[in-house]
Amino acid sequence: GAVVSQHPSWVICKSGTSVKIECRSLDFQATTMFWYRQFPKQSLMLMATSNEGSKATYEQGVEKDKFLINHASLTLSTLTVTSAHPEDSSFYICSARDSGQSTDTQYFGPGTRLTVL
Amino acid sequence: GDSVTQMEGPVTLSEEAFLTINCTYTATGYPSLFWYVQYPGEGLQLLLKATKADDKGSNKGFEATYRKETTSFHLEKGSVQVSDSAVYFCALRVRTSGSRLTFGEGTQLTVNP
Numbered sequence: 001g002a003v004v005s006q007h008p009s010w011v012i013c014k015s016g017t018s019v020k021i022e023c024r025s026l027d028f029q030a031t032t033m034f035w036y037r038q039f040p041k042q043s044l045m046l047m048a049t050s051n052e053g054s055k056a057t058y059e060q061g062v063e064k065d066k067f068l069i070n071h072a073s074l075t076l077s078t079l080t081v082t083s084a085h086p087e088d089s090s091f092y093i094c095s096a097r098d099s100g101q102s103t104d105t106q107y108f109g110p111g112t113r114l115t116v117l
Numbered sequence: 118g119d120s121v122t123q124m125e126g127p128v129t130l131s132e133e134a135f136l137t138i139n140c141t142y143t144a145t146g147y148p149s150l151f152w153y154v155q156y157p158g159e160g161l162q163l164l165l166k167a168t169k170a171d172d173k174g175s176n177k178g179f180e181a182t183y184r185k186e187t188t189s190f191h192l193e194k195g196s197v198q199v200s201d202s203a204v205y206f207c208a209l210r211v212r213t214s215g216s217r218l219t220f221g222e223g224t225q226l227t228v229n230p
Binding site: 004006032034041042043044046049093095097105106107108109110111 | 121153158159160161162163206215216217218219220221222223
């Protein structure tokens with residue numbers, strides 16, 4: 001089946017630094033990718049929708065200048081957490097919609113655990 | 118707005134026990150309903166789905182029926198296995214929202230031998 005990878009799987013950084021998380025669709029093209037954030041024992045919260053070649057669409061309450069999203073190719077989207085602070089510590093998950101299938105078909109990455117000290 | 122509510126976990130069962138994980142939803146439109154499963158260290162995988170009222174989704178022995186009258190999509194399995202231990206997420210997608218999914222909180226299931 002379709003595979004979505006994320007890199008890194010976990011990262012620890014100091015407060016004030018920036019962290020980049022990659023999301024790749026390995027065997028299909030994805031014009032649309034989604035970024036979610038998950039707190040312990042809570043639901044996945046959609047942060048933004050990333051469209052290849054255009055600006056991302058952010059959900060209400062998500063700071064676009066803090067969570068920079070770039071979707072420069074059909075197989076890669078990146079999320080950069082700028083000037084990270086401890087409250088940004090979370091589990092970040094991406095998903096990718098297979099351009100060749102129905103809108104119901106999304107494939108999820110394994111997630112990236114971010115810890116900001 | 119749209120929302121999904123799942124029964125609180127964690128749920129611990131013995132092998133071959135019957136499983137029910139409750140899921141109810143609120144949606145402004147006519148949603149498609151999904152169950153996703155997340156095994157340890159892996160990404161969410163689609164388990165089953167239903168796109169209209171009274172549809173039954175099924176896969177790997179799991180079933181869920183789209184009940185519009187009770188706005189529910191409860192997940193059931195007649196006989197769970199240790200390998201079913203995972204986190205289960207109920208989700209919905211409203212057609213007007215494109216591919217956007219709204220998730221429930223997730224329910225951790227542990228099956229003991």
